[in-house]
Amino acid sequence: MEDATPTYRAAAEILTRGESHRVWSLIVTIFGDLARGPEDRISGTALSRLVGLMGIKPEAMRVALFRLRKDGWIDSQREGRGSLHLLTPFGRGQSAEASPRIYDRDRHFPDTxxxxxxxxxxxxxxxxxxxxxxxxxxxxxxxxxxxxxxxxxxxxxxxxxxxxNRWSVPDWVQDQVCPPELMAQYRALEDDLVRIEAILAGAGDLPTLERVALRLLTVHSWRRILFRHPDLPGSFFPDGWPGEACRARFCSLMELLPTVSLPDLEAAAVIPESV
Structure with missing residues (x-):
């Protein structure tokens, strides 16, 4: 992890705890959060600084980008001595489809x-x-x-x-949708989000890149647990399911860590910021 403020380090450590993230999946999160539009591009410089703050080495990022290009998610374009990276139409479609499930505070489900x-x-x-x-x-x-x-x-x-438009959900289906280990993971994430919110409440403004990196780590942690089960109404989950409370915490944290425009991100990646 490149040099960072104590506030960022404390919050990021909660979300990583020494885990080794799948770098390609984290890059999908980055583009899905920051660059879903057809004209959106992220420079290699900005991407390197972001993943560096997350403890990812440049060579791991390059391997992940190669895989994502091969799988049809990412395109790369040369610009001068550097590169610009963007989602393909396939990648934009997948990101757009997943976005409501990730970011919406209230989920709405069909009647049929x-x-x-x-x-x-x-x-x-x-x-x-x-x-x-x-x-x-x-x-x-x-x-x-x-x-x-x-x-x-x-x-x-x-x-x-x-x-x-009628169904009954017995206990065995609820346990299949959300087994005890997944319930525990939701509770742990909710606790983590509460702790991060407390850390941010007691600190000043983070530098732009740190704020973006912390937002992305939060989105990635939420996304990883969210897609371990189908998108279903609450009646399909066991009693005490913490998913809705966890979603509320996540959305509140997103308000504390608003996204930035790509021009602001690129400027922050080039110009050193003072804390």
């Missing part, structure tokens, strides 16, 4: 849901459900049934389908 049911033969087996499950929108119920939001998709690919 649907079930997709596979058969037991080779032509109608579990494999036909896999393409739906890969979207992350579906909840597995048993070995041959998945549940997803909204009306039935137009192409069921040989699966049986049912639409419904």
């Amino acid at each position: 849901w649907h079930l997709l049911i596979s058969g037991s033969g080779e032509q109608t087996g579990r494999g036909q459900l896999e393409s739906f499950l890969m979207t992350g929108d579906y909840l597995t119920i048993g070995t041959q049934v998945v549940m997803g939001p909204g009306p039935l998709p137009p192409d069921l690919r040989g699966l049986a389908g049912v639409e419904t």
